[in-house]
Amino acid sequence: MAVHNVTVERTLATLLEAKRYSTIKDILVTMNGADIASVFSTLDEETLPLLFRLLPKELAAEAFAEMESEQQELLIRGFSDKELKEVVNELFVDDAADLVEEMPASVVNRILEQADPEFRKEINEMLQYPEDSAGSVMTTEYVSLRSDMSVADAIERIRRAGVDKETVYTCYVTSERKLQGIVPLRSILMCRDNEKPISEIMDTHVITVNTLDSSEFAASQLSHYNFIALPVVDSDGHMVGIITFDDAMDVLRDEATADMEIMGGMTPSEKSYLRSNAWELFLHRIPWLLLLMVSATFTGMIITSFQNALAAQVALTAFIPMLMDTGGNSGSQASVTIIRALSLDELEFRDIPRVLWKELQTSLLCGSALAVVCFGKIYLIDRLLMGNSDLTVSVIFVVCLTMLLTVIVAKLIGCSLPMVAKRLGFDPAVMASPFITTIVDAVSLLVYFSFASMLLF
């Protein structure tokens, strides 16, 4: 949301009250579709259609494509058939398919009725790809060239056909729908020989993704190669569309958000925070809370079974939170690092021995440092300064040894679980802090009480 929107919103509100529609129109046409959409997001159902109708056709479609689905639905319900027809047919096919996917059935029928027959067919084809597949985020509107065209022919074709295409900056050379090569508009323009055939300047080492590849994989391929657009082929090797950089950026952003939500112990949500009501937030959050609460009772059972030991050495209880927290934090450091590396394709399952070795070394360093600081702190402050004579050297030794071992175990669990999850086909992000914490809690208490039993009783 751009900084200046707040001021624009206030100006519009004032002008609206004064019914200064032509001034409002003058302001709106200076704005970008994305900004109009965010200014419109706060309008009520009476003002929204009023202002929307002030927009010129193309800008209206651009703003419409950027709106949240609630606002889109509100508008469509107020549209006449003619207005709907105009907006729908001005959309890019991927935006139209997104719209159809998000609207309730009654609205969908109206949209498809008003789409031109050819456009309706394209929308329906797009809708057949599974959610989050490369096919579902691609657009079918790209510029295709033939390899025997000359540079001049190609420029002519781009000037003629380019108006409706989502990008003209990368062109695709096809023959019988098979992709033969890629040629950036830049290479065409830079070529000073107007008669040179496209086959001589095209790049035949093409990188493609399949319609059924994940949209995340496609987006990271595009980012890896710094492409403006990435071609998508079906299982027969026919070119069916392209994914453009702006859609890839949205995919990567949403994917990072979803990973963070899962890592925070929530089911991912497609709605932005302020648009979600408390009930929706509750539904996204309660499953993990319940699951983790129930699993935490195992930790409770461990404590119960050592209750007699604890009663004999009450001083031990005070260190439970510190040991559990440090273990949890150590484990979540490792799991977050590994989950992110997996999602950026920096790691594969076969790297697991290297990862375990690296984490073992790191955890020895971290664990030793923590144990030494812990020993010093308890001995100097708690025992000598505060005069807590329950804290014998044996007790402190048990605490610090537990600390060292917990950190090692936590980091090894934290790094391996996400890799195993990915190998088994689950989302590694599930193996983040909350999950790891619960396991590590149990482990740290078992270690603690075992050492205590061995060394103190």
Add this chain to the structure above:
Amino acid sequence: MAVHNVTVERTLATLLEAKRYSTIKDILVTMNGADIASVFSTLDEETLPLLFRLLPKELAAEAFAEMESEQQELLIRGFSDKELKEVVNELFVDDAADLVEEMPASVVNRILEQADPEFRKEINEMLQYPEDSAGSVMTTEYVSLRSDMSVADAIERIRRAGVDKETVYTCYVTSERKLQGIVPLRSILMCRDNEKPISEIMDTHVITVNTLDSSEFAASQLSHYNFIALPVVDSDGHMVGIITFDDAMDVLRDEATADMEIMGGMTPSEKSYLRSNAWELFLHRIPWLLLLMVSATFTGMIITSFQNALAAQVALTAFIPMLMDTGGNSGSQASVTIIRALSLDELEFRDIPRVLWKELQTSLLCGSALAVVCFGKIYLIDRLLMGNSDLTVSVIFVVCLTMLLTVIVAKLIGCSLPMVAKRLGFDPAVMASPFITTIVDAVSLLVYFSFASMLLF
């Protein structure tokens, strides 16, 4: 990393052993700079320069720009002055500036010596911008037009000047270095009137960022407006460069990674996981572990001060981990959600009353659900089924009431701390799980023992 690199690496290794250099060259020239860089990343210091010298000039520069800094340094140290000159002057200025920033001083001097004088000046100018500012990620190589040029003039200029520019797809209309308008190459090409002046087709409502804005802000602006490139102006309003979509994607990816690392209780690292050694990982992880371990001792102090109460009602101890963990998880759900919304500019500080109200409602729902399940579980399973008669209804009631209140407090703390942090100019991601957990642990224990004292003794 593309899937096929593994196979290519093996093929290259075999060919290398057989000294089949011309075959290796044939393979390499079919590849993309990014893939060559990732294949080269596993080569040793003898093989790397050998294979690098097989690459044609332009591809060599492209691959070089994509390499990790260790590999770059290795190569430069082996380069003759002539080789270094060729590679350096073939780089885009932003890549050259990145290189200079990452190399040790002795190498930097050699690089700058070999850069052409004009290029050296540009690199030095780039280096003056603060780290992570828009200025530091921009490139100064863009196509500028004059508003009185005709469409035909503009096309001619782009064809002539475009070779060295990072993008030709958006052109910038300037007068005395002030930005007057933006014109996409597409609009120029689509305009059928060759004599039309650029002033008539350019868009004068330009969106710019300042050199000193954060690179993250610039990247999210570019993504918001779906721009291929975003112009950067200095404080006098002079246009100094552009940020291209591929660099913006890298900024957003690195920013998301850094956020996740901070949220996982680590200081962010610029090196990929497999390239960091255990000592580097240790240094990134130990500060937070130490800090949080020391803060967790407060939780221990709370337990110590209630030790007599605990000794009287030992059953209470068993529920400590469950209450602490559920509190921590509830808090981290809220904080992760808010941190991400802040980083996507979906929230501002003035939204804090709405956020608190939403979290209060959500926490009432979550807390009540958890309390009810908790009551049922303890009463039915622990008390009736397992026959633990210590668990009186009063004890269970204390546990469940604590659960409800802890969830509410945890969510309110979890949502407000990141917003306050941002307001005070800190990175909100610092206020994620580990930090919140430590605070919530203390709060949940205080609530627990207060209820216990009131209701049980």
